[in-house]
Amino acid sequence: MTEERRANMVLLGPPGAGKGTQAALLVKAYGLLHISTGDMLREAVSEGGPTGGELSSYMNTGKLVPDAIVTRTVIERMAKRDAEGGVILDGYPRTRPQAESLDSSLDASGRTLDVVLYFKTQDEVAIQRLSGRRVCKDCGKNYHITNMSSKKEGVCDICGGELYQREDDKPETVKNRLTVYEENTKDLIEYYRTKGLLQEVDGGLPAGELFNNIDALFKKDGLI
Ligand code: AP5
Numbered sequence: 001m002t003e004e005r006r007a008n009m010v011l012l013g014p015p016g017a018g019k020g021t022q023a024a025l026l027v028k029a030y031g032l033l034h035i036s037t038g039d040m041l042r043e044a045v046s047e048g049g050p051t052g053g054e055l056s057s058y059m060n061t062g063k064l065v066p067d068a069i070v071t072r073t074v075i076e077r078m079a080k081r082d083a084e085g086g087v088i089l090d091g092y093p094r095t096r097p098q099a100e101s102l103d104s105s106l107d108a109s110g111r112t113l114d115v116v117l118y119f120k121t122q123d124e125v126a127i128q129r130l131s132g133r134r135v136c137k138d139c140g141k142n143y144h145i146t147n148m149s150s151k152k153e154g155v156c157d158i159c160g161g162e163l164y165q166r167e168d169d170k171p172e173t174v175k176n177r178l179t180v181y182e183e184n185t186k187d188l189i190e191y192y193r194t195k196g197l198l199q200e201v202d203g204g205l206p207a208g209e210l211f212n213n214i215d216a217l218f219k220k221d222g223l224i
Contacts (some may be wrong), residue, residue, distance in 0.1 A: 007086045007223050008111060010093070012188060013119030015177045016133075017128030018210065020142060020184040022119075023090045025211045030224050034081050037070050038093040040077070046049075052075065060167045062176035064094060064184060071101045077106065094185045097194075114223055116192040117214065121176055121203030130174045134163040148207070169175065 007030075011019040023034045038051040038059075045056045051069070058065045068072050074092050077083065106113055132145040133156075138161030143150050150156060168177065192198040199221075201213055218224045 003087070004163060007114045007218075008089075008106070008160070009114060009223075010085070010089045010116040010192070011091075011119065012116055012192070013203055014121055014123070014126050014181045014185075015174070016130040017119035017121040018129070018207060019090050019119060020118075021148075021207050022211060022214065023088050025207070026088055026214070029211075029215065030086075030088045032088050034088050034090060034118075035074060035077050035083070037065075037074060037089075037094075040073055041065060044073075056167075059141070060173065062168055062173040062180055064180060067080070067095055067097045067101070068183055070094075071098055074101055075101070075105050079088060079109070094181075096187060096191065099188055113197060115218075115221070116188075116197045118189055118192075118200045119203035120200055125204050126178065128175055130169045130177075131171065133166065133169050136161040137164055138162075 009032075011023060013019055020036060020038075023036065025036045026032060041055055041059060045052045045059065055065055055069075064070075070092060076087070078087060089102075093102050098182060102113070129144060129147065132147065134143045134145060134150070135141070136143075136156035136159065141158050141161045142148075143156075143163060150163060155161070156163060167173070189198065199217055201210060201217070203210070205213070214223055215224075
């Protein structure tokens, strides 16, 4: 990152649209803080504790974790000092109550949401991506068995960790996640369009090309 930025953005789109992949590229390019609710929830599950089992029962079946739990997690994270330079919210909000909670929290802390990137993506593309996704157990880097494969099968290029398939990337759960997205999250497209914050991008493009389009869009709008 060349200078401090304060842009706050939401990445919105179906499971497998490539939000996490673009978030990693955006962090590298602009140094914003990446807040992924999926990653935070998976971390809470792996730490065990009283809520771990409850969370995994939602996540492993593709259901949404209750709004109050997710919102509390995000608001607490956004209150930390390293969030002051701008954040990328990946996977949050996912329901209307979450979007309204985010609005109130940003208002209360004198911040604004600058842009919502909507990753328009066909279901077939999302299914192909999720079924082939592999994740490093140690550093969390994402791969895809054909689209973005590791140099050595099953081994992370970065840290040598073992690659695994997420429990919720199994076919039945993927189907359910897409349905849950249609029923709960798709409405947020209009919510943010009405507020004049929505920028649509083509989630079906190769990752590098999509990043270049997003970068050009941000530069045109003076967001970075
Ligand atoms: P979460 O982890 O947020 O999952 P998701 O939204 O379903 O998104 P994904 O991580 O599956 O997809 P992505 O769009 O980030 O794609 P990625 O870049 O990885 O949430 C998991 C669960 O947590 C939820 O089901 C729910 O239970 C709970 N949860 C989370 N947030 C919540 C909330 N706010 N409220 C309630 N519950 C919540 O890419 C996918 C694959 O495609 C990878 O293999 C990648 O290598 C490949 N790929 C990516 N981009 C491209 C490209 N352009 N071309 C080719 N391949 C690509």
